[in-house]
Amino acid sequence: MTEADYPQCRIVPLRMLKPDSSEKLLNLVVKISGIRRMMINGPNLPRTVPYGPARGKPNPNTNRRVITVGTSDFELHVQVGSITLEVMDDSVIEEIRALCDAFFAEKNFPYQLQSGRKFMKTQASLTDYAKYGPNVDPAVIGLTDPRKKEGPIIIQGR
Amino acid sequence: MAYKPQYGPGTSTVAENRRRQMNPDIELEKVREVTDEDVVLVLGHRAPGSAYPTAHPPLAEQQEPECPIRKIVEATEGAKAGDRVRYVQFVDSMYNGPSQPYQRTYTECYRFRGIDPGTLSGRQIVECRERDLEAYSKWLIETEMFDPALTSIRGATVHGHSLRLAEDGLMFDMLQRCILGEDGVVRYVKDQIGEPLDREVLVGKPQDDAWSKGKSTIFHSLVGESYRDDEEYIEYIVRVHTLRTKYGFMPTEE
Secondary structure: OOOOOOEEEEEEEEEOHHHHHHHHHHHOOOOOOEEEEEEEOOOOOOOOOOOOOOOOOOOOOOOOEEEEOOOOOOOOOOOOOEEEEEEHHHHHHHHHHHOOOOOOOHOOEEEEEEOOOOOOOOOOOHHHEEEEEEEEOOOOOOOOOOOOOOOOOOOOOO | OOOOOOOOOOOHHHHHHHHHHHOOOOOEOOOOOOHHHHHHHHOOOOOOOOOOOOOOOOOHHHOOOOOOOHHHHHOOHHHHHHEEEEEEEEEEOOOOOOOOOHHHHHHHHHHHHOOOEEEEOOOOEEEHHHHHHHHHHHHHHHOOOOOOOOOEEEEOOOOOOOOOOOOOOOOOOOOOOOOOOOOOOOEEOOOOOOOOEEEEEEOOOOOHHHHHHHHHHOOOOOOOOHHHHOOHHHHHHHHHHHHHHHHOOOOOOO
C-alpha cells in the first residue's frame, strides 16, 4: 500500500500511437521530474498468432519493437492507447499537459489528459497478494500484469 | 398488390446508405480493382491457379432425386461443380466503416445466392461454395462496401472494430494483416488467418474522411451521424420493441 495518495493522470490520444511516436512522447515525459510511476496501456500485440487455423505461428508486427525511453530499452507489447502516470503533485500534471499540448498539436489529432487518483492500483489486490506475497513493494503494485514474468522497467531520473 | 421492399426506415444519410447497399436494383459504385488472384491469395483457401477441390461430384454427373425444389431453384456455379464450402470474414470499424455486420448480412442475402452468413457483434462471416465465394468476395472488396483503412478481411483474431484507429488511420489489427505503404496504398501482407503471403496484395488508398462519412452505414454520435437525430429510425425501433414486449400478451397496436 502506498502511504499517501498521489495524484494520477492519464494521457489518452484520439489515435493509437505508433512505436516511434510513443518513444518520442515517453522520452519527453520522462524528462519531467516528479513522476513516480508510469504505465502504458493498449491492445496486445502477441508474439505468436493466438487463435485460428494459424495458431502458434509467428506474428511479425512492426508495431511490436524495442524502444528506448531514458536509458532503458524495452519491448512494446501493446499498441499504445493510453499512458497513465502517478506524480508527486498537481503541478507536475500541468507540466505534462503543456508538453502534450505541444506534442499533439504537431501530430494533428487531439488528446485528453484526465486527472484523478485511481487510474492505477495503489493497493494490493487478492491476485497481487497471491503472486507477490504479503511484503510486496508498493511501487510495483498495478504496474505489471501479475501473470506475466516480466517485472516493471526502471527508468533512471535525469 | 405487388410487394415493394422498403429495405429500412430512416431519413439520415446512414439510413439511405443502408438502403442503397441492400437494394439489389442499385449498382454500387466500383471504387477499386483487384484481380482474381489477389482475392484467392487473401482468402488463403487454395493456391492461385490450382483446381477447385471438390466435396462431391458435379451435379451433372450424379443422379439427382426427384425433387420439386431442385426444379425451381437453379444451383449456383459452385454447387454445380461440387466445390467445397469456404468462408470470408469482414470486420468494419465503428469509426464510419462503410458497412457493419447486420448490414453485410442483409445486403448479401438480397444480392447473393447460396450463402450462409454468420452475424456477430464485431465481425461478419459468409460461407458458400468456393468459386461463388471468390466472386462475391471480389465484389465486396471492389465496391463501396470496402474501405482499405476501415474494413479488414480477417478470418481469425478479429479484435479491433471498436478501438480507436491507429495513428495512420488504419483499424487496429493484432496480426497486422495489412500495412499502409509509403505511397499511401494499403497492402495485405498476410492472408485472412494471418499467414504471410508470397506477395503483397494491393487494395488501394484509404478513402478520405468525407467519403467515409458520406458512405457510412453505421451511426456514431462523435465521428458521424447520431442515431438520435434520425427520428424516423427511432420511431421504427420503438415500435419494434413495443410490439416485441407486448407479443404473447396483446400483440396489437393501439
